[in-house]
Amino acid sequence: xxxxxxxxxxxxxxxxxxxxxxxxxxxxxxxxxxxxxxxxxxxxxxxxxxxxxxxxxxxxxxxxxxxxxxxxxxxxxxxxxxxxxxxxxxxxxxxxxxxxxxxxxxxxxxxxxxxxxxxxxxxxxxxxxxxxxxxxxxxxxxxxxxxxxxxxxxxxxxxxxxxxxxxxxxxxxxxxxxxxxxxxxxxxxxxxxxxxxxxxxxxxxxxxxxxxxxxxxxxxxxxxxxxxxxxxxxxxxxxxxxxxxxxxxxxxxxxxxxxxxxxxxxxxxxxxxxxxxxxxxxxxxxxxxxxxxxxxxxxxxxxxxxxxxxxxxxxxxxxxxxxxxxxxxxxxxxxxxxxxxxxxxxxxxx
Amino acid sequence: xxxxxxxxxxxxxxxxxxxxxxxxxxxxxxxxxxxxxxxxxxxxxxxxxxxxxxxxxxxxxxxxxxxxxxxxxxxxxxxxxxxxxxxxxxxxxxxxxxxxxxxxxxxxxxxxxxxxxxxxxxxxxxxxxxx
Numbered sequence: 001x002x003x004x005x006x007x008x009x010x011x012x013x014x015x016x017x018x019x020x021x022x023x024x025x026x027x028x029x030x031x032x033x034x035x036x037x038x039x040x041x042x043x044x045x046x047x048x049x050x051x052x053x054x055x056x057x058x059x060x061x062x063x064x065x066x067x068x069x070x071x072x073x074x075x076x077x078x079x080x081x082x083x084x085x086x087x088x089x090x091x092x093x094x095x096x097x098x099x100x101x102x103x104x105x106x107x108x109x110x111x112x113x114x115x116x117x118x119x120x121x122x123x124x125x126x127x128x129x130x131x132x133x134x135x136x137x138x139x140x141x142x143x144x145x146x147x148x149x150x151x152x153x154x155x156x157x158x159x160x161x162x163x164x165x166x167x168x169x170x171x172x173x174x175x176x177x178x179x180x181x182x183x184x185x186x187x188x189x190x191x192x193x194x195x196x197x198x199x200x201x202x203x204x205x206x207x208x209x210x211x212x213x214x215x216x217x218x219x220x221x222x223x224x225x226x227x228x229x230x231x232x233x234x235x236x237x238x239x240x241x242x243x244x245x246x247x248x249x250x251x252x253x254x255x256x257x258x259x260x261x262x263x264x265x266x267x268x269x270x271x272x273x274x275x276x277x278x279x280x281x282x283x284x285x286x287x288x289x290x291x292x293x294x295x296x297x298x299x300x301x302x303x304x305x306x307x308x309x310x311x312x313x314x315x316x317x318x319x320x321x322x323x324x325x326x327x328x329x330x331x332x333x334x335x336x337x338x339x340x341x342x343x344x345x346x347x348x349x350x
Numbered sequence: 351x352x353x354x355x356x357x358x359x360x361x362x363x364x365x366x367x368x369x370x371x372x373x374x375x376x377x378x379x380x381x382x383x384x385x386x387x388x389x390x391x392x393x394x395x396x397x398x399x400x401x402x403x404x405x406x407x408x409x410x411x412x413x414x415x416x417x418x419x420x421x422x423x424x425x426x427x428x429x430x431x432x433x434x435x436x437x438x439x440x441x442x443x444x445x446x447x448x449x450x451x452x453x454x455x456x457x458x459x460x461x462x463x464x465x466x467x468x469x470x471x472x473x474x475x476x477x478x479x480x481x
């Protein structure tokens with residue numbers, strides 16, 4: 001079953017830099033250039049750039065675009081104005097999570113949704129099938145390139161003015177017209193730059209010339225896990241609900257949206273299991289799917305470059321979910337101790 | 351700093367990308383540059399206990415990078431005499447110096463004739479060329 005992998009506009013540049021390219025969600029993507037750990041450290045201490053052009057972009061437009069999205073997304077879209085963005089969830093009738101995404105309010109009647117690459121088609125179909133008169137949903141993913149520039153010196157190195165998180169503005173970087181989104185997936189300051197696909201190469205070259213380190217999906221995963229941002233397909237799925245996942249803050253339970261009755265009930269009764277963060281007390285690296293004694297399961301795990309220890313996220317029964325609880329993880333047949341910690345696992349020292 | 355690609359000609363190789371340096375009735379074993387590079391920077395080494403026996407062609411432990419886990423395959427059979435504690439404490443030593451400081455185990459050979467089935471450097475390079 002030979003399936004052709006899609007390539008971003010920067011594919012040849014990644015290859016020329018010596019990146020290790022791997023299949024990811026139907027795309028051929030760089031997992032690392034020089035090494036996951038040094039790329040991770042570059043983002044924590046300076047600035048790194050990720051090609052995330054594989055992510056999906058859906059545009060929802062029309063006088064009733066807001067009404068359509070309010071009924072499908074968990075967060076209250078009325079709380080953002082044009083120029084602002086919001087982290088939100090697309091939910092199913094069972095209160096499960098179809099995808100997590102960021103909604104950008106472009107103007108009063110126009111929204112851009114940036115969604116996970118692996119869910120792009122499913123999200124588009126989900127929205128398109130539910131379209132109402134006065135709303136139009138389009139998949140515009142192929143029109144855009146997207147670069148995430150992240151790290152404490154990212155904004156300074158790009159020569160951008162300071163701005164609040166979850167805002168965006170039009171700007172130019174090295175002559176390329178971009179939408180500068182103050183969002184990211186690393187827990188660091190920085191932005192995501194949306195540009196026309198044909199400009200992505202020039203933008204990438206300009207960003208690298210500013211001394212920003214190219215980083216692959218390997219570091220993207222370790223960075224997001226240290227700050228406990230969930231990964232759809234691992235930590236949150238169609239079968240898990242946002243309340244149990246600790247994403248209750250993204251659910252406006254006072255409004256009507258798909259699955260809200262289920263979520264109100266989970267909230268009222270309290271979740272039976274919760275997604276917790278943990279740090280290994282013994283050597284060993286937790287991985288997706290490893291059992292946790294007492295009925296839990298690891299959903300994401302890695303080695304934290306900042307803590308130099310195994311870290312992870314996993315669902316455990318509510319009784320085991322308080323910070324300080326001792327967990328025993330089955331690491332390929334060997335019981336290894338871990339401790340539940342407060343999220344995020346890594347926090348910059350003030 | 352990760353080492354440059356190399357395959358010393360005084361070593362014996364196993365096609366699963368392990369090497370053995372013979373020393374009387376003992377051998378020091380490790381993984382090749384190719385294996386270390388394919389995994390990326392190592393962050394964990396799960397060794398056997400000293401005194402345990404390892405069997406040629408069978409798994410005796412694991413190494414992990416941030417992204418992947420890999421079984422360690424014993425190139426020869428024997429009893430574990432010593433585990434390289436330096437690699438347990440700093441697994442990236444394997445990437446920095448896979449044939450020197452990054453050795454993994456010292457074993458007492460159970461059957462010295464097994465050595466005959468290992469590859470010399472030219473045969474191992476042929477395995478790499480065909481992979």
